Amino acid sequence: MDRAGDSDTIDIDWEDVWAHQPDGPLTFTHNHPLPGSFSADDVAWGLKARVREVRAVDAFNTHSLRYKPNGRVSAGVLYLDGRQRIKSVNERAGPPGSHGWRDELDRVWSRLAQRYDLRYDRCEAPGKSPR
Numbered sequence: 748m749d750r751a752g753d754s755d756t757i758d759i760d761w762e763d764v765w766a767h768q769p770d771g772p773l774t775f776t777h778n779h780p781l782p783g784s785f786s787a788d789d790v791a792w793g794l795k796a797r798v799r800e801v802r803a804v805d806a807f808n809t810h811s812l813r814y815k816p817n818g819r820v821s822a823g824v825l826y827l828d829g830r831q832r833i834k835s836v837n838e839r840a841g842p843p844g845s846h847g848w849r850d851e852l853d854r855v856w857s858r859l860a861q862r863y864d865l866r867y868d869r870c871e872a873p874g875k876s877p878r
């Protein structure tokens with residue numbers, strides 16, 4: 748399925764998502780016009796929508812977060828922890844989209860992935876699938 752949003756957000760109907768994954772969870776891929784890894788919303792949404800993997804593609808990288816089928820972290824916890832850490836990155840590593848900010852954002856998701864037993868990968872070439 749294909750949906751267009753504005754530069755920051757996209758409206759997705761969960762019924763629509765589930766209608767497209769009758770045989771199991773899918774991979775949700777979206778673009779980031781402003782280069783950088785996931786927002787807290789991206790990652791919490793993916794968990795709530797029960798997708799297997801979320802991917803964000805920007806001009807430099809493809810970012811991937813994979814969930815465990817029976818993972819124990821809740822979308823609320825993941826969202827709050829992610830939001831808090833991203834806020835801190837925005838305060839000390841701005842401006843958003845800069846090289847330093849992007850690296851810090853990657854570190855946030857690497858650490859959260861370790862903490863909550865998820866898998867985070869960043870692939871250098873945009874559009875390429877992380878292994």
Ligand SMILES: [Zn+2]
Nearest residue numbers: 785786789803
């Ligand atoms: Zn996103």
